[in-house]
Amino acid sequence: MTAALKHDPHKTSFYITDALYEELIADFSSWQRDELVIRDMAERDLFRGLLEHEARLLDQDRLEDWLQLFTPECVYWIPSTPTGGDPRKEIAITFDDRRRLEDRVYRLRTGYAWSQKPKSRTVRMVSNVEVFDAGRTDTRMVRSNVMIAEFRGFETRCLYGWLGHKFVRREGKWQIAARQLNLVDCDQCIRNPSIVL
Amino acid sequence: MLEKTTALSRAAYLAPPYDYDELVQRDRVHQLIYTDPAIFTAEMTHIFGAVWVFLAHESQIPKNDDFITAKLGLRPIIVLRDSEGVIRALYNRCTHRGTTLCRLEKGNSNVFRCPYHGWTFNNNGTIRNVPWPDGYANDVTETRFNAAQIPRVESYRGFIFGTLNMDAPSLTDYLGGVKGPLDEWLDRHPGGKVAICEANRLKYNGNWKLAYDNSCDGYHVVFSHRSLLDMENRLVAEADKGMSYYKGRPDEQPMYMKYFGNGHHFKDKRPNMEVKPGAMWAVESPHPGMEHYEAELRRRLGARAPEALDLASSEPVNINIFPNLSILGNHLQVFEPLNVTETNAVWYGTAVVDEEGVWGDELHLINALRMRTQEGFPNFGEVDDLANFEEIQRGLAAFEDEWVYMHRGMDIPGRTVDLGNGVFKAPATDEMFMREYIQEWKRLMQTEPNVQIRREP
Numbered sequence: 166m167t168a169a170l171k172h173d174p175h176k177t178s179f180y181i182t183d184a185l186y187e188e189l190i191a192d193f194s195s196w197q198r199d200e201l202v203i204r205d206m207a208e209r210d211l212f213r214g215l216l217e218h219e220a221r222l223l224d225q226d227r228l229e230d231w232l233q234l235f236t237p238e239c240v241y242w243i244p245s246t247p248t249g250g251d252p253r254k255e256i257a258i259t260f261d262d263r264r265r266l267e268d269r270v271y272r273l274r275t276g277y278a279w280s281q282k283p284k285s286r287t288v289r290m291v292s293n294v295e296v297f298d299a300g301r302t303d304t305r306m307v308r309s310n311v312m313i314a315e316f317r318g319f320e321t322r323c324l325y326g327w328l329g330h331k332f333v334r335r336e337g338k339w340q341i342a343a344r345q346l347n348l349v350d351c352d353q354c355i356r357n358p359s360i361v362l
Numbered sequence: 363m364l365e366k367t368t369a370l371s372r373a374a375y376l377a378p379p380y381d382y383d384e385l386v387q388r389d390r391v392h393q394l395i396y397t398d399p400a401i402f403t404a405e406m407t408h409i410f411g412a413v414w415v416f417l418a419h420e421s422q423i424p425k426n427d428d429f430i431t432a433k434l435g436l437r438p439i440i441v442l443r444d445s446e447g448v449i450r451a452l453y454n455r456c457t458h459r460g461t462t463l464c465r466l467e468k469g470n471s472n473v474f475r476c477p478y479h480g481w482t483f484n485n486n487g488t489i490r491n492v493p494w495p496d497g498y499a500n501d502v503t504e505t506r507f508n509a510a511q512i513p514r515v516e517s518y519r520g521f522i523f524g525t526l527n528m529d530a531p532s533l534t535d536y537l538g539g540v541k542g543p544l545d546e547w548l549d550r551h552p553g554g555k556v557a558i559c560e561a562n563r564l565k566y567n568g569n570w571k572l573a574y575d576n577s578c579d580g581y582h583v584v585f586s587h588r589s590l591l592d593m594e595n596r597l598v599a600e601a602d603k604g605m606s607y608y609k610g611r612p613d614e615q616p617m618y619m620k621y622f623g624n625g626h627h628f629k630d631k632r633p634n635m636e637v638k639p640g641a642m643w644a645v646e647s648p649h650p651g652m653e654h655y656e657a658e659l660r661r662r663l664g665a666r667a668p669e670a671l672d673l674a675s676s677e678p679v680n681i682n683i684f685p686n687l688s689i690l691g692n693h694l695q696v697f698e699p700l701n702v703t704e705t706n707a708v709w710y711g712t713a714v715v716d717e718e719g720v721w722g723d724e725l726h727l728i729n730a731l732r733m734r735t736q737e738g739f740p741n742f743g744e745v746d747d748l749a750n751f752e753e754i755q756r757g758l759a760a761f762e763d764e765w766v767y768m769h770r771g772m773d774i775p776g777r778t779v780d781l782g783n784g785v786f787k788a789p790a791t792d793e794m795f796m797r798e799y800i801q802e803w804k805r806l807m808q809t810e811p812n813v814q815i816r817r818e819p
Contacts, residue, residue, distance in 0.1 A: 172653070176597060181651030186730070245560045253730035255560035256711035256737055262650035268593050272742055277588035280749035318752065352467070354565035354698075354706040357752070359745040 170237060174263040180238040181262050186253050189240060192331055193249055193345055196297055196306045203296040203305070212307045212332065213294040215339060220289035220311075223361055228270040231361070236333060240343040241266050243362060246352050249345070258351060259362070269361060280359035285317040287360060291328075303334040304342075311346070315360060322356060325349045363505055364513060364528070364814045375407035377807045386804040388797065389769035393758045395803075396569040396766070402702035404807065407526075409685050410435030412811035413624070414516075414523040414536045416687035416696060417441050417451055419710070421520065421557035422468065427485060430468045433698055434512060434524060440464050441522060444485045445472050451512040451524045452487050453815070463509070474509075483509050488818045505817055513816035519548055520555060521687070527811040539622035539785055543630070543681045547689060550677065552720040556712040558694065559733070562740035565706045566748040568755040570686075570699035573707055574799070576747060577682040577690070578619050578629045580790035581770055583608040586750055590743045594647030603647040607634040612791045617678075619795050623784040625684025625802040627795040632678050640668030642675035649734040655727050662724055670724060673714055674731035676739075684799060692736055703755055707748070711736045768796040 172179040203209065215234075222231040235241075243258040244250060252260050261269060272278050290312040297306040307330040314323050326348040332339045346362055348355070378400040385392045395401055415434055418441040422430050429442035431454055438454035440463070454462045456476040463474040463483065473490060475482040480493045481502075487509040492502045512524040516533040518541070523533055530536060537544070548554045566573075576582065583605055584591065591609070595601035607615055616633035635641045646652070655674075660667040676691035688695040698706035711733065716725045758766070771777045771792030778788045788794035 177653045178648065178651050179654045179657075181734075182654050183726075183730070245562065250560070252733060253726060254713065254733070256562060256733050257560075258562055258737075259741055260650060260734060260737055264597075264648055265650055268596070268648065268742070271596055272589045272593040275589040275592045277592065278746060279586065279589075280745040318749075352563065354563040354708065356565050356567070357745055357748040358564075359749065 174237045175267060176264065178262050178264055181240075183253070185240075186251070189242070189343060190249070190251060192299070192306065192343065193242075193329055196299065196329075197295070197308055198297070201298045201306075203298055209294060209296050212296050212305065212330075212339075213291075213309075215332070216291045216294060216307065216309050216328070216330070219341075220291050224287050224289055226284065228273065228361060232266060232270060234341050235263070235266065235344075236335065236340045236342045237263060239263055239266065239341060242343065243346045243348065244351055247347065249347075258348070258355075258358075273361070278359070280357060283317075285315045285360050287316070288314045290314075293327075299331070305332045305339070306330070307332060313360075313362065317359075324355070324358070324362065326351070363817050363819045365510070365817065366814050372810075375404055375411075376810075377401070377404035377408055382804050382808050386800055389772055390765040390767045391800055392764050393761060393766055394764075395800075396571060396755065397702065397758050397761070399702045401807075402569075402699070405699070406435040407813060408807050408809070408811065409803065410699075411526045411813050412806055412809070413527070413530060413685065414525045414533050415685065416521060416683065417512075417515070417524045418522045419520055419558045419694065420449070420517060420522060421715075423449070425470065427470045427472045428468070429464065429471065429485070431464055431466065434526070435699065438462055439512065439524075440474070442485055446486070448486065449515055449517060449522060450485075450487065451515050451522075452483075452485075453510040453512075455510065456481055457489070457507045457509060458492075481507075486818055487511050505819060508817040510815040510817060513814055519544070526813045526815065528814050529812040536624055537683065538624055538626065539620075539783070540624075540626035540628060540681060540683055543628045543679060544683075544689070547677060547679060547681060551673065551714055552716040553718055555715045555717070556692075557715050558710045559713040559729075560711055562709040562711070562737070562744075563706070564709065564740065564744060564748060565700075565704065566751050567704055568748075568751040569702060570697050570705040571803075572751040572754055573697050573705060574682065574685065574688070575768070575796050576751070577688040577695075578627045578680055578790075578795040579793070580608065580612060580617070580619070580629060581793065582747075582750075584612070586746050587743050589746065590739075593742060594738075597648060603645055605631075606645070607631065608791075613789045615790065617790040619788050619790050619792065620781075621784075621786045621788075621795050621798040623802075625799040627682045627799060629680040629682075629790050629795075630678075631790065635678065638668075640671060642678065643668065643671035646675050646735060647738065649731070649738060651731060651734055655731045659724060659727055662727075670721060670728050671731075673721075673728050674735055676735055682795075684802065691739060692732065693739075707744070709736075709740045709744070768793040768800070772797065 241261040293310040329345040331343040333342045423443045440452045461478040482490045515524045594604035617631040619629045681689040686697045694710040696708045
């Protein structure tokens with residue numbers, strides 16, 4: 166994910182490779198270990214701030230700004246099983262690369278995405294933030310719990326889960342290299358999720 | 363040992379005494395078929411108890427003692443491969459107090475022990491033991507305490523179906539002509555096999571038939587899925603990706619639908635494409651990893667690469683097996699009615715199995731691509747369909763405006779072609795399949811099935 170870009174990830178998808186899948190699976194396996202928790206409250210506050218900012222951008226429907234939080238070669242992953250599994254062998258609820266993430270925003274902006282017309286109003290609550298050492302000073306794994314209240318179609322519904330963010334520092338800025346949303350009911354039928362989760 | 367229900371149950375599921383010829387007409391249906399709880403209750407026996415219903419795929423229970431929990435209509439069941447390898451569908455219900463025996467979604471076990479009083483059953487359904495049996499005057503291991511099971515369970519090429527109706531035809535006769543497209547769909551895979559690999563699981567607040575009404579509908583595509591078509595073609599100069607062939611004059615495209623009888627139908631969009639390896643891949647819209655895996659397959663496979671890429675592509679067909687299975691692209695979509703206005707739509711993904719090793723080490727590359735191609739439609743297409751189904755259900759609450767129409771293509775000379783043996787062919791954008799299957803629904807609602815359950819002797 167860090168190599169100089171030979172291809173434009175906004176237009177082509179050369180970076181989703183076996184190596185990337187393997188790195189992703191490794192990154193998101195057994196990373197939430199007590200001994201890896203970073204106890205420094207200032208650092209925790211920094212990432213808490215980043216997550217709250219991300220949640221606000223989504224709630225404010227600032228999806229183009231939200232895309233800017235990600236690295237050019239990012240992954241946005243919502244597994245369909247509580248263990249995540251190997252996305253090469255099983256389908257996920259969502260597995261987006263950079264181009265598909267932009268597709269997602271593009272579709273919502275066409276004006277013809279009926280499931281988002283009118284748009285949902287959402288409020289995301291992010292809490293229980295913990296920052297984990299990922300073995301490099303320019304990489305952090307962050308866990309948070311999330312609750313998404315969504316008003317659509319004359320009713321309010323709620324989605325619950327926890328987020329795993331892989332942050333990397335690039336040019337002095339922390340960016341999201343991978344974002345995994347683990348819905349508590351990821352392996353159950355979900356009432357037509359049409360917002361960016 | 364077969365067992366018929368008593369008059370008490372039969373009274374509960376009898377179809378309400380409507381004039382069914384009023385309710386279901388040639389060109390339109392009354393909104394009650396989507397909104398009336400009494401009709402829904404009757405459907406659970408007149409439809410889901412009467413015909414062969416898709417229960418599970420064999421790849422979900424590959425080994426002896428494997429099980430999954432599922433449903434037949436509203437009935438909780440355990441579909442399993444017993445210790446002898448026999449595929450069965452047990453009622454997930456303790457014969458003592460009615461408690462569900464199994465609360466897991468899948469697993470491997472040769473026994474099921476009720477968590478309430480400890481009654482224990484073998485996975486062939488026979489009762490194994492109960493705690494302190496000398497507290498019973500009778501023998502509690504007698505036959506009537508064996509777990510109930512669906513009396514007829516059969517597989518067709520890995521697809522497990524079951525029916526409670528002792529008068530239903532054989533499974534192969536029930537499938538009839540739809541076996542043709544199903545065979546073709548399977549045979550494009552090495553060994554003629556696929557395996558389920560998790561699912562996109564969705565639900566909507568609407569009647570289950572709204573999804574089945576949509577399953578062969580080529581008329582809605584450019585409207586309901588306009589955002590998807592725009593999205594899929596945003597990076598190309600000339601729109602040809604995904605379902606772009608629906609644009610312009612879709613009635614005149616070579617794609618077609620067929621109705622096969624027994625409520626089954628088929629939409630074949632393959633004729634819109636060139637007949638050559640790689641043609642399906644050529645219209646795939648962007649997917650994660652597409653360029654990398656394509657380059658890798660071409661490098662490793664050379665002339666065989668287009669065929670491999672087609673295996674990763676969505677097959678442009680919809681094979682709809684009444685009442686609850688819709689094979690579309692590479693998905694097995696299963697409809698699970700929950701109540702009159704709530705339905706699960708589970709989109710099972712499928713992987714290429716290739717037991718004979720036709721694709722060697724490249725198999726995993728094909729599947730790595732195929733997983734991503736399958737996530738597109740549930741994420742960007744189905745959401746808008748489900749929203750429209752929910753809005754139909756809301757619209758139908760305006761109940762004095764009684765009729766729902768399905769007459770597109772009707773009465774236009776030469777438009778629907780009678781191919782004999784109850785098979786009809788029409789343009790892919792007509793509503794012929796709706797009119798035909800709903801007549802079958804009407805027939806079933808007026809026929810009392812010979813429902814029985816079975817217990818091991």
